[in-house]
Amino acid sequence: MLPTTMHSAEGMVTARHIASWPRERNSLIPADCWRSAPCVVFRLPALKRAVPVCRNLVRAWLDGQGIHDDDTRYPALLVLSELFSNAIKYSAGRHVTCRIWKSASLLHIEVHDRGGTASVPLRRRPTQAQEHGRGLELVAESSSRWGRRIEADDSCTVWAAIPLTAGVPTSMAP
Template sequence: MLPTARSGAQIALSPREIEQWPKTASARALADDWPTRQPASFRVPTLERAVPVCRHLARLWMDSEDITDENARSAALLVISELMTNAIVHTNSVSITGRLRKAGDWLLVEVQDEGGATAVPHPHRAGYANESGRGLVLIAQSVQALGTRLETDGGRTFWARISLTG
């Protein structure tokens, strides 16, 4: 669904749209007319290619919200990238939902999966030789608060709170 001023930015992208991004009607519509002063919600299939698409959507949304602080922007993009990747790799989800919204001086970022994780993720230090395993530690160092909640449908939502005031 493409966003409108009344519905807010609630976007659902198909595997085909993810694979063809940014050469899709959805991408062009969002680049030309992102709704302002609205929370963003985007649902994507669990494809690795969805991660850069979600970063692109997050950038468009932050632009529309006049979020110019580079620390906040970098932290939000890190959160989206790492949590989307974790959901793709570590859950049995068919799709993942990312959400962004402003609340006063805070930027709230959430990523919700559909469940099926083999273990409860937690920040831990990976060895220098490891190519992965540092994501939650990096996020925790970049945000003011980080948490998780279980959803009634069995999924899990990871959330991060980022200061917009430096």
């Protein structure tokens, strides 16, 4: 099954949508909160203020999928925030694409950016004195596994798999 894509009239979430959030929420989130969409893809501008919008879109998808347990939701939103923030910081691209779907026992999150910098996403172990560098450490601690793919065009996808808790409705997706 092909992923369901969340689009605005322009083909993606735009800076205008981000600037007027949450007023734009109803035009971006379908009335059924993607209940019938086992996979959803968001393409947002590479702007810091897009991070909470992406979290809200994923929260609505989780609601539509019946994923209400905090043991799944909290790590999913944390992982998404860290990966999206890293993509904004380290990519030369103007957009970041997030894909989320569930399988029988896992919630899958992928964040894709255009790449374009010499920086490759690496897990570090920062000291207490360091202000930054904990993002991928948090991703690793919050997921059962994670990884990255650097494509021939230098684009980068960082992904994570988060265990679904017992009682969460499941379906198979791509």
